[in-house]
Amino acid sequence: MFEGSVPIAHYLTLSAVLFVIGIVGVLVRRNVIVVFMSIEIMLNAVNISLIAFDHYLNLSNGQIFSFMVMCVAAAEVSVGLAIIIALHRNKPTVNLDEFNLLKW
């Protein structure tokens, strides 16, 4: 029922919307886990735009690059979660604003 493919503008819009949701999540939410998830959303928003351009320009660079981003994201998740657990051991909370000791 769709003639051809979805125009690139739709993908890009989706990507932008997800990215903004991610930014706003990082900025406004206090829960560490949610902030973390928001960062993942931002990464994936970028992935979407990479894949969209890849398909649109008929290249394969974008796909490879998105794999790289996923790898980074996976590594980031493992380190990030470890940090969160370490934090939680020191302070029984997930409220990001409680962790404000690292300043002068």
Added chain:
Amino acid sequence: MLLKLTCLVPLFPLIGSIINGFFGLRIGKNAVGIIAAGSMALSFLTSILVFIGFLLLPEGQHIFEQVVWSWFGAGDFSVDFGFQVDPLTLVMMFVVTGVGFIIHVYAIGYMHEEYSFYRFFAYFNLFASAMLLLIMGNNFLLMFIGWEGVGCCSYFLIGYYFEKKSACDAGTKAFIVNRVGDFAFLLAVMYIFNIFGTIDFSEVMHAAPEKLVYAGEAVTIITMLLFVGATGKSAQIPLYTWLPDAMEGPTPVSALIHAATMVTAGVYMIVRCNALFNLAPMTMLAVAGIGAATAIMAATIGMTQFDIKRVLAYSTVSQIGYMMLACGVGAYTAAIFHLVTHAFFKACLFLGSGSVIHGIHGEQDMRKMGGLKNYMPVTYWTFLVSTLAIAGIPPLSGFFSKDEVLYHALMDGNIIFWGMGISAALLTAFYMFRLVFMTFHGESRVDPNVHPHESPKVMTMPLVILAGLATAGGILGIPLFHGWHILHNWLEPVLHFDLANALHHSEHILHEAGRHAPSWAHLLDPKEHNIWLEMFLMVFSACVAITGIAAAYIFYIKRPDLPEKFTKGQWGFELVQNKYGVDELYDETFVKPTVEASNLLWKECDAKAIDGSVIGTAKIIGWLSKQAQAFQSGFVRNYALFIAVGFISLLLIMF
């Protein structure tokens, strides 16, 4: 060639000083003593070799210069690190190394109980080295280095017992008072450079008659500044106050530095610059006047003091006054002659007083001595010989030298100078025998718990040698028959001065400048050597000396109650005993305002203005960083916001 050894003479004591200073504590006292005295002995022997080399110079050559290296240069001005040997230098070299060696040996015995034995000898050798640099340097700047070097070592050694407040204060006083003179000396050197374009002694002295106008402004200012320098180093009015206080140092220091060598540096310098001083009659008058006034004033103070070393210190001031008087009337030979004999007998007197102090365990007050001649015979006899020498009893050395000074004061100066000189001679005989009688004769007033004893041989041998020199030193200048005056003939090349030629040049310079030259013809009248007058003066001053001794005998042996009667409650006596209040006057006029001004500068300028500006700058930076600190809130979301805002603004700027 033997003269090539010249540069070694000051080098030996310097090496000794370095070894003792750095390794003295490790190598032990005996080694320190051997190195210190040995370096002086080597220096003395080298001086003899240099002397022989000098005698072997071809006829008519009276100066040898050895440039070790070129010190520095700027434009067409260059200064060499070089030594100069001429008859005057040789005389001084023998005094410094010879008497210095004897005093070093003595000090080994005198200082043996001290813990910082090595420190003493390191400074002592350093002093000898600096003094040799002073007398051997071939230009004014090198002389100035030595001049400052001896002042510095003097400071170190006066403050040798630095645990004692009075010793520290005395050292500081000596240093600061000397600075006044040193500053004037430095100004004189600059002025000399300004006029001559060089500061080499032989060049300056050679060019002086051609470039300077007789009695002109320039030469008067230069010589006046040099003389102020000399008053500082040689303890003349008005800068003499440091020398009596300098007696806080160990006695060998008083003997070597503050009697025999350093304090005569001013006299040496004036004689060295005789070509300049001969051109400045006004300065000469000032030199003679100050010298005579110092001689008599110090002698009066010396009569009233009770500290054995202080009496000798004032005696030194007084005797240097004689030397200045001699310089001032143009009798440079007499000045150097008196310098040499004074080095002998005053060194012997100081060392003798050190032996006395050593023998009664550190007591210096003559009121607590008396009757010591049976306990320490060697000290007594050598002391007596030197006292007779300084009092001017024939045929001891002091008699000849002092008479020569007085004779020239009368012939080349005027009767006032002579009168002051002869009065000072009377006082000298009196206070010196007062010292001898109070210390060695009469009833013993020594603390009964103290058992006086003679000093060891290492201390008495130097005394005997110096007493021998004090006896025989007069041979250098037997005055009666023309041509017999060894020192006069020897120094002739240095002191030779053609006044007629200088006046001729001065007239020429003035003429070119379009000014009228005054008549100087009377200056060239020949002066006759009046043997009969000199004979009469000799007999007269010998009588004066004997009168002084007799007076001391009456006052301190026959009728010991008399001094009490004469002095008690007399305001005149009190005034003199308080040294005419000069110290207090200086305290009020110079020291206190300086201290107050320094305090003001410290508390207002330094603590408030300078520290305030520095601390203020730091505070401003601190305040700024306080403001910047707000950005580091510790809230992760804040940081994220900054990142986002930064990124967005980057985008906005780029597109």
